[in-house]
Amino acid sequence: MRAEAGPRRVVLAAMLGVLLGQPPAAAAQTFATDDPVLRAIWDEAMSRSQLEPLAQALLDSLGPRLTGSPGMERAQDWAVGRLQEWGVDAELEEYGTWEGWERGPSHVDLVAPRVRSLEGRILAWSPGTGGRPVEAEATSLPELASAADWRAFLGTVRDKWVMLSFPQPTCRPDPQWVQFQMEGSGLRMAQARQEAEQRWNQSLDVARAASASGGGDGSTADAHAALEAAGAAGIITSQWPGAPGTVRVFDAENRATPTFELSCEDYGLVHRLAANGQGPVVRLTAEAENLGEVPVYNVIGRIEGSELPEEYVILSAHFDSWDGSSGATDNGSGSVLMLETMRVLTEVYPRPRRTILIALWSGEEQGLNGSRAFVEDHPEIVAGIQALWNQDNGTGRVTRISAMGLVDAGGELAEWLSQVPEEVKEYIDVELPGDPGGGGSDYASFVCHGAPAFPLSALSWDYSTHTWHTNRDTYDKLVFDDLRNNVALTASLAYLAAGDDDFVSRRRRDVLTGRGGGPGTWPECRPAQRSSPNAPGR
Numbered sequence: 423m424r425a426e427a428g429p430r431r432v433v434l435a436a437m438l439g440v441l442l443g444q445p446p447a448a449a450a451q452t453f454a455t456d457d458p459v460l461r462a463i464w465d466e467a468m469s470r471s472q473l474e475p476l477a478q479a480l481l482d483s484l485g486p487r488l489t490g491s492p493g494m495e496r497a498q499d500w501a502v503g504r505l506q507e508w509g510v511d512a513e514l515e516e517y518g519t520w521e522g523w524e525r526g527p528s529h530v531d532l533v534a535p536r537v538r539s540l541e542g543r544i545l546a547w548s549p550g551t552g553g554r555p556v557e558a559e560a561t562s563l564p565e566l567a568s569a570a571d572w573r574a575f576l577g578t579v580r581d582k583w584v585m586l587s588f589p590q591p592t593c594r595p596d597p598q599w600v601q602f603q604m605e606g607s608g609l610r611m612a613q614a615r616q617e618a619e620q621r622w623n624q625s626l627d628v629a630r631a632a633s634a635s636g637g638g639d640g641s642t643a644d645a646h647a648a649l650e651a652a653g654a655a656g657i658i659t660s661q662w663p664g665a666p667g668t669v670r671v672f673d674a675e676n677r678a679t680p681t682f683e684l685s686c687e688d689y690g691l692v693h694r695l696a697a698n699g700q701g702p703v704v705r706l707t708a709e710a711e712n713l714g715e716v717p718v719y720n721v722i723g724r725i726e727g728s729e730l731p732e733e734y735v736i737l738s739a740h741f742d743s744w745d746g747s748s749g750a751t752d753n754g755s756g757s758v759l760m761l762e763t764m765r766v767l768t769e770v771y772p773r774p775r776r777t778i779l780i781a782l783w784s785g786e787e788q789g790l791n792g793s794r795a796f797v798e799d800h801p802e803i804v805a806g807i808q809a810l811w812n813q814d815n816g817t818g819r820v821t822r823i824s825a826m827g828l829v830d831a832g833g834e835l836a837e838w839l840s841q842v843p844e845e846v847k848e849y850i851d852v853e854l855p856g857d858p859g860g861g862g863s864d865y866a867s868f869v870c871h872g873a874p875a876f877p878l879s880a881l882s883w884d885y886s887t888h889t890w891h892t893n894r895d896t897y898d899k900l901v902f903d904d905l906r907n908n909v910a911l912t913a914s915l916a917y918l919a920a921g922d923d924d925f926v927s928r929r930r931r932d933v934l935t936g937r938g939g940g941p942g943t944w945p946e947c948r949p950a951q952r953s954s955p956n957a958p959g960r
């Protein structure tokens with residue numbers, strides 16, 4: 423396709439200009455009911471929203487919430503404090519331990535053949551450099567055809583940073599290539615990139631297999647360990663999600679030498695210097711402290727039910743995040759949604775018929791560990807769940823609710839949604855009976871037990887390429903109009919579920935679709951990991 427130059431920006435600017443010239447949308451809402459609590463929920467959520475100050479304090483001042491980090495503990499204490507201020511009975515519930523780690527400042531510079539401060543940082547749980555500058559030449563994984571090639575490379579890595587990620591040939595996003603390319607050049611770029619990445623991955627496979635400890639195919643961690651044993655100074659990585667300026671920031675595979683990431687552009691720069699024999703020397707200065715196994719907690723808050731205290735409506739979101747930025751959309755947005763929903767409910771529905779719980783989980787990013795532990799520790803709560811609402815895919819307005827394979831739950835969902843204002847409901851598709859989700863977020867810890875746990879699936883706002891686990895998951899990415907909508911929705915659903923005369927049926931669909939379209943089975947529950955893989959004795 424031949425791209426037209428630039429009209430999209432002009433149109434967008436014009437659209438925003440038109441919007442700016444218009445008076446703000448009237449606060450009209452379309453209630454199908456005159457239920458005073460539903461009206462009060464709308465009013466509180468829209469006119470007296472606390473989402474912005476809550477999110478600002480959490481994301482800017484407290485910051486990221488890596489499981490087992492002091493930052494997570496500070497944020498949890500803050501959340502308990504807010505809930506208690508609103509009159510919610512809230513506490514930290516310990517469920518195990520995890521490897522504690524505190525990030526300090528880190529700084530990366532190119533010092534030869536020229537000077538440039540690079541955009542990068544050590545990965546979570548990486549050791550630092552004791553705060554001292556460590557300079558080393560950067561070298562890159564060569565093309566490897568055999569274990570002998572890998573061993574020969576290991577002989578060259580002493581005191582060098584080893585670049586283990588595929589270097590992107592372009593850090594321009596694909597849509598730009600489509601829009602501005604000469605005939606065929608975007609396709610040529612895509613093909614060249616794909617072939618180069620395949621060759622890179624084949625070499626990495628050779629390295630992994632040749633480094634396998636204890637047989638098998640070997641992991642990236644095994645390759646890292648072999649490099650460290652060969653005296654490498656550390657590892658450089660870069661995982662580009664495809665949006666300008668973004669890089670994913672996960673955790674280090676090893677604990678002996680630093681692992682740090684660089685932006686798409688800076689990784690490419692260092693890689694080209696190395697590939698062309700121009701002797702790139704990179705200086706890393708990083709502070710980090712490994713705290714050993716530390717206790718980990720979920721935040722649990724409760725408003726006791728006045729008539730049916732043993733039945734529960736649960737507001738669920740994971741509170742932990744990766745720490746490359748602030749964890750704004752993963753999952754600050756879900757967390758402040760549930761906090762604000764709880765605040766609204768304390769204002770307008772302080773004596774619910776059923777018990778309302780808020781659960782802000784830890785350890786989700788390491789395998790839903792906080793919620794899995796809660797389910798194991800509280801079977802009586804799981805048995806009493808009327809509805810659990812979980813939100814964990816970014817800042818967008820809710821567009822999909824699935825009944826998760828419970829064939830009769832659709833009736834309740836329909837009844838509740840029929841009372842939600844049209845402004846909120848108009849965006850939502852309901853999936854009936856839906857498929858029971860086996861993973862992805864904390865609802866799965868409950869769905870495997872057949873409990874009515876429903877994910878509130880949001881519009882993407884380019885979640886996967888822009889913010890999910892990236893260095894750009896920051897406060898400014900939150901879309902507060904959408905989030906306020908979600909508060910009105912979630913508070914309404916919580917109120918309606920808490921007061922419903924019927925207890926939601928757990929009858930499951932008999933026929934399940936498996937992977938590849940054949941018959942499937944209900945997802946099995948998996949045990950919580952109660953300590954980190956690096957814990958002594960594990």
Ligand SMILES: [Zn+2]
Pocket residue numbers: 740752753786814815863
């Ligand atoms: Zn998440």
